[in-house]
Structure formats: C-alpha cells, structure tokens
Amino acid sequence: MTHHLVVRVIAKMLIPFIMLFALYVQFHGDFGPGGGFQAGVIFASAFILYALVFGVETAREVAPDWVVRTGIALGGLIYGGTGVVSLFKDGNYLDYSVLKADPVAGQHIGILVIELGVGITVASVMTAIFFAFAGRQRRG
Amino acid sequence: MESFGLYNYWIVIFLMMSGFYVVIARGNLVKKLVGLNIFQASVFIFYISMGKVAGGTAPIIAEGIDTYSNPLPHVLILTAIVVGVATTALGLSLVVRINEEYGTVEEEELAGKDPAE
C-alpha cells in the first residue's frame, strides 16, 4: 500500500490523533468510559496503521523490538511494583490507600498508576503480536 | 428498551450454538477460531444482559441519577475480552505454525500426517 498517496497523507494526519485519543482514554478512564485495556489497544492500532501503510520494516524502526519487549515486561512490573510499594508503606499488597496521607487520593493515584501499567503491557503485546504475524514470510 | 423479557437469553443461546456448531463441525482451523470468538461474544452478551437493571444507566456516577446497572459483570467481561483476544492471537500463531509444518490447516488432512522425520 506504499504507493497510495491519499492513504499515506491521511494516515500521517490520523496517527497523532489516534495516539492522543489513546492517551485521553488512558488518563480519563476514571471519569468516562475507558482505561488501560482500551487505551493500550488503541495505541497499538496507531502502530498497526503505520505498519500497514508504510511497511512493517519502517514501523519496526519506529518501534524497535527491544522497546516493544521492554514494554511488555515494564507494564507488568509497574503493576506488581505498585503492590510492593504499598507493602513497604505498611499496607496490604495492592492496597493503594497507604500511598498518600489521604486514603482517597492514594486510591486515585494507585488506580492511575495501575491502569498505566496495564496500558503499556497491552499496547506492547498487541504491537509485538502484530509484528510477529506481519513480519513473517509465507512458507510451504 | 425497558424490558427485554427472556428474549435476550434466547438470542444468546442461538449465537452460542452457532459458534459451537462451527467449532465442532468445521475442519478448518481458522474457521474454528472464528467460531470460538462467536461463542465467546455470546457469553459476553449473556453476562451483560444479567447485569442490566431496568431504567438504569451506565455505572458512571453522576448527579441526578439513582439507578445504575450492575458494574460487576462489566468488570469481569472487560478482562475476559482482552484475555480472549490474547488467546485468539496465540491460537492463530499456532495455526500459522501448523500450516508451515504440515502445509494445511484442514483437520481431515492433518489427521493422517506426521512430520516426515
């Protein structure tokens, strides 16, 4: 699809907005519908659109394998790490109330951080899976 | 949209059985996965139907609204969807590998084939 001018231009225009929308969904998930899962998928779809229009190899340069693979693990670590932090602050595992002096604010921060972890993992996994499928030659 | 009766459940059962039929009757592995997804989506609709409260709105707290639908099934299904797509992706990757190794994704043709080695 690399030679379709219209598709290329429109995709270039759309991708920043898709990413912006993903971030909005991510951080606005506590007020409206949305959250880490949806944001991760939308963010990954921005990369997938880029890969579809400009080719998988170009997309791999934008998001190299080591970034994607680190992202997969990083999201899980952020989630688990939040639980450990609350352990050190004399709370139960994943009990966000102790993260700040005010329990409600602590809960709010905990939810945001956790959703961020979920979002990073989901986005990286989806991108990695798509690259794995698309970067493969047909054989047999 | 106030009352669905039991109609929703019957739709769900029809969809579920169609997915079930595709899974056991069709030999093509990709089609089996699509059937599995249909089955899965029908279970999602089933759960959400149970959580519906007549006259309720989406469970986002706002002033002036007293009735909300049950948020618990929503949470469960939200995670189920993402797990569903992850397992589908894993299944598709296995199908691709099977195709590379055996040269076919039809169950009947796979049955008698073992690697030449």
Added chain:
Amino acid sequence: MAVTVFMVVRLHNLFAVVMLGGIYSLLAAALLVVLDAVDVAFTEAAVGAGISTVLALGALSLTTSQEKEPSRRPFYTFVVLFVVAITGAALIFGSLDMPVIGDPTAPIHGHVADVYLSEGPVATGVPNVVTAVLASYRGFDTLGETMVVFTAGIGVLLTFASVQAGRKREDEAGEEEGEE
C-alpha cells in the same frame, strides 16, 4: 447478528468469514451499549472488531484464504446437529427459570453491587465505578489478567521465534555438511 452468524456458518471463503466476524463484533458492541455497558462496548469495538480482525487477516495471508469443501459423511453432520440442538434445548429450558432481564430484584443485584455503587466513588474518588472496581476492589484479578496477556504475548513471540532460530541452525548445519 443472527444473519451475520448464519453467513459465517455457510460461507467457505475465509476472507469473508473473518470480515463477517468483525461485523459481528461491532454489532455485539452496539448491543452492549444498549445494555448500559459502555466500557465493555468500547473494548469490544476496539479489540473484537479491530485487533482480532487484523490478526486473523494476518494469519490468513500466511495460510490460505479458501476453506476446503468438507467431505464429511452426512451421518457426522447429523450427529453434530443433534448434539447442538440438544445442548441448545437444554439451555433454553434452563433460561426459563432465569429472572426477567432488567429485574432489579434479581439475585445478581443483591450481593456486592450496591456496595460498589454506593461506596466505590466515595472510597476511591473515581466516578466510573467500573474502573474503580477493576483496579481497586479486584486489583488481583486485573493483575493476573495482565499477566495472561503478558504470557500470551511471550507465547506468540516464542512460537514464531524458536522456529526461525531452529531453521537457521538447520540451514547452517546443512551448509557445513555440504561443504565437507
């Protein structure tokens, strides 16, 4: 939706089947909005209609886009239809005892839902109850679930990567033998 599913069952062109699967997901998402599950509908539309379809198309491009005409014996089809019909009938019989949809006194609404709705926003400061329950009350669920996604991602990468490495080794071994 019923029509879409019927077409999925009938068609043999896998490309059309996958696209219909995407349409089915989108219709399911619309139905979920009607049933007040905006978060779930959002996810279903993004995941089911978006990512799943793209991945399935990717798999099709690597395999084949045409399903072979099944050479099943009629007896087998009959047995399958029989099993499906029996299961469906049993489920419909079971559904007759279910509470009417939307009934606020149904057992499902009498357990922890009220606590979530009344205390959730106060305790967490998050008005979207689904997010509050997902991340806070059921944090362990979500942690395990993130790990499932993590594992699936690793699984896909390994399924593809190990073979490439293996083939490379085989090729190198073959070349060395050839040289000798």
